[in-house]
Amino acid sequence: MIEVNDLHKAFGAVKAVDGVSFAARDGEITGLLGPNGAGKTTTLRMLYTLMRPDRGAVRVDGIDAAADPLAVRRCLGVLPDARGLYKRLSARENIDYFGRLQGLDAATRRRRADELIAALDMADIAERRTEGFSQGQRVKTAIARALIHDPRNVILDEPTNGLDVMATRAMRTFMRRLKEEGRCVLFSSHIMQEVGALCDRIVVIAHGRVVADESPAQLLAQTGQTSLEDAFVQIIGSEEGLAA
Numbered sequence: 001m002i003e004v005n006d007l008h009k010a011f012g013a014v015k016a017v018d019g020v021s022f023a024a025r026d027g028e029i030t031g032l033l034g035p036n037g038a039g040k041t042t043t044l045r046m047l048y049t050l051m052r053p054d055r056g057a058v059r060v061d062g063i064d065a066a067a068d069p070l071a072v073r074r075c076l077g078v079l080p081d082a083r084g085l086y087k088r089l090s091a092r093e094n095i096d097y098f099g100r101l102q103g104l105d106a107a108t109r110r111r112r113a114d115e116l117i118a119a120l121d122m123a124d125i126a127e128r129r130t131e132g133f134s135q136g137q138r139v140k141t142a143i144a145r146a147l148i149h150d151p152r153n154v155i156l157d158e159p160t161n162g163l164d165v166m167a168t169r170a171m172r173t174f175m176r177r178l179k180e181e182g183r184c185v186l187f188s189s190h191i192m193q194e195v196g197a198l199c200d201r202i203v204v205i206a207h208g209r210v211v212a213d214e215s216p217a218q219l220l221a222q223t224g225q226t227s228l229e230d231a232f233v234q235i236i237g238s239e240e241g242l243a244a
């Protein structure tokens with residue numbers, strides 16, 4: 001479970017995150033939805049301890065991220081906005097390397113890598129150097145690498161960015177599987193259909209603030225709209241930056 005309480009982060013005069021609070025629960029998919037520049041990536045970076053908040057607290061499985069960032073990292077799997085693979089290593093070597101960083105023994109690394117390679121349908125690319133990988137192949141490798149240590153909580157920054165229709169569908173199936181395994185899945189997106197199709201809970205963020213935190217059905221009921229797209233536009237107050 002990921003709990004965020006009154007997070008703030010400013011870059012000079014820009015208040016990127018301005019008092020964000022929400023909870024992402026185990027066995028649920030929570031979507032962080034907002035237009036470009038809303039503060040999604042900055043929020044996620046503070047959650048996975050890459051960036052220190054100016055104010056506010058993050059707790060992952062009850063552990064305070066400021067007090068024990070290493071313990072928090074151990075219970076998180078993260079697909080960051082910069083996927084950053086080692087291009088001279090194969091996909092499997094990239095995955096294995098992260099297992100080593102997590103202190104896993106060779107047998108566990110091998111077993112987990114095999115499971116993830118099968119689950120992400122990437123057997124055909126596993127032994128290839130990642131240099132020259134397509135966007136979809138890069139995302140799969142980065143996700144497998146992020147999950148090597150079997151984390152309870154999974155944070156994905158725009159996981160379907162740049163993926164084609166088939167790859168997007170496969171990614172959704174994979175995210176549902178993570179949820180069914182009882183994990184807490186939190187992902188960011190600016191694509192409303194995606195969030196509507198996947199999420200148990202939607203946290204809408206605009207100008208660094210949470211403007212809605214509901215189930216998809218509640219969002220429709222609250223706004224009186226029949227489509228999530230119209231509900232989002234109403235909540236955000238403009239169509240700026242929202243992809244169809």
Ligand SMILES: Nc1ncnc2c1ncn2[C@@H]1O[C@H](COP(=O)(O)OP(=O)(O)OP(=O)(O)O)[C@@H](O)[C@H]1O
Pocket residue numbers: 011014015016034035036037038039040041042043190
């Ligand atoms: N390192 C930084 N230095 C200066 N400004 C930053 C930095 N990171 C983010 N910002 C600013 O903070 C605001 C929020 O950015 P952020 O990347 O969190 O938005 P986002 O919701 O993830 O947007 P997108 O959908 O475009 O990725 C923007 O105005 C951005 O320009």
